[in-house]
Amino acid sequence: MVEVNRRSGHGRLRAAASLAAAGTLLTTATACGIADARETSVATKDTLVIGVNGDQPGVGERTAGGTFQGFDIDIAKEIAERLGVTAANVTFKQVGYATREKMIQDGDVDLVVASYSVTPERKVKVSFAGPYYVAHQDVLVRESDAAGIRDIHDLKGRRLCRVPGSVSFPRVHDEQGVAALPVEADGYARCLTDLAAGRLDAVSTDDVILAGLAARAPGGRPLKIVNAPFTDEPYGVGIRKTDVAGCEAVNKAITGMYQDGTAPVLLKKWFAPVGLKVTTTVPQFEGCV
Template structure:
């Protein structure tokens, strides 16, 4: 009896997912081709290194976000996430001789990225993971492989009154709980913070007039503005610098060097730009120059 009702629930959930999937397909059109990733054959690594271990095992576990369109997003009904972070993950795995289908994608949320790395639940984290000094004390972070900046999304009718972060004083500003974006506008510009769990909840409150601005990395906002171009507008220049890095076990310098070499190679042979165009570039942003990598400590 219990099994049967569980089956029914699953079927209902499946129907809901299928409906959602149809919506997403309708919204995006079906023309996104995934860039092909080069998979190294029998790469050679020093014995005992993290690279040799992963390469021999033939699989890698990568922690990613699954709720950020364009960056790391698991569309309803899909079993593989997509986005820029995912493409970067494929490039790293490829350099280790691991094919994209042998990568295990594990969802990490902002709160558990450090513990996951420390306890070895994942091998690396590529999850819109801004490099900060506090984080570098507990985990390794290398990169950046992408530099973005915080911007503001407002309703169309407010685009002349709120033109940048300077006008945010005492303005109700929404962002996601525990994100650096929110503390930036609160500490530097005196905005009144309104935290929600997800960006889409923030969007609802912006559209119903409960908050007057929403802030986070520009790439995410552009995606939302593109969905409702008559109602929403991204205003102002980027006013912070978020440097997305790749997280690894603290102190594994050898592995860090390897990641940097792989990223540098991807910059040089154009696969980085290709990954960008296929994901974040779809919202109409121009492909930037690849950012300069930090040296491994």
């Protein structure tokens, strides 16, 4: 009997030791997971790679020298600075309209600040901080055609630029049911060229983008914004879906930019010269989930 109890006691000790070891491993693994999450959050990074557009004058444009400029670029710089990342440690990488979600998911970029409208479909794949601005979709036409195109319904049967990955053409064709004729382009700079050259009849996208395009009309052919907005386009900062801490940190940075007057100054800097009326109050945030 004594021997049996001794063996039973050893068995209980071994079981207890095994459980303790398992608990230690679980605690260590959990701690490592938390540490990894903290290390990869944009809230704690010392360097940032930020995805931006390169074909939107006034919003996000690559210059001849290879640098980037525009409203989104200035917003991205401000966010990075308020996250504690110096300008020397910020790298801008051009993103495509159809590749933004994948670049975030694959870790090619930490953030995307690229006239990136928040949509339910995109929120399945990535999270959004902000928005940092709410634009409105409108229509850009040649001034000579403005009398015949007063709103999106006048685009029926007309050639309308379509950029793969952008939601702008589907907003007109699918959501509003306007039977416009798609003309493919690889970006809005190409849309501008084709509009001025007469290869299409209109470009429809966000008003801030249209304002920049109108200011760059080539060949002396004046363009005109119809001024018949029909959507709200909240510009969010794309971020990895699990980085809640980073999302909240970016929201804090955006709030600070409106509170101290930085955001209104940047809006007026880029869009007041082209006559676009901008909203200078902080937008309602999406929430970090």
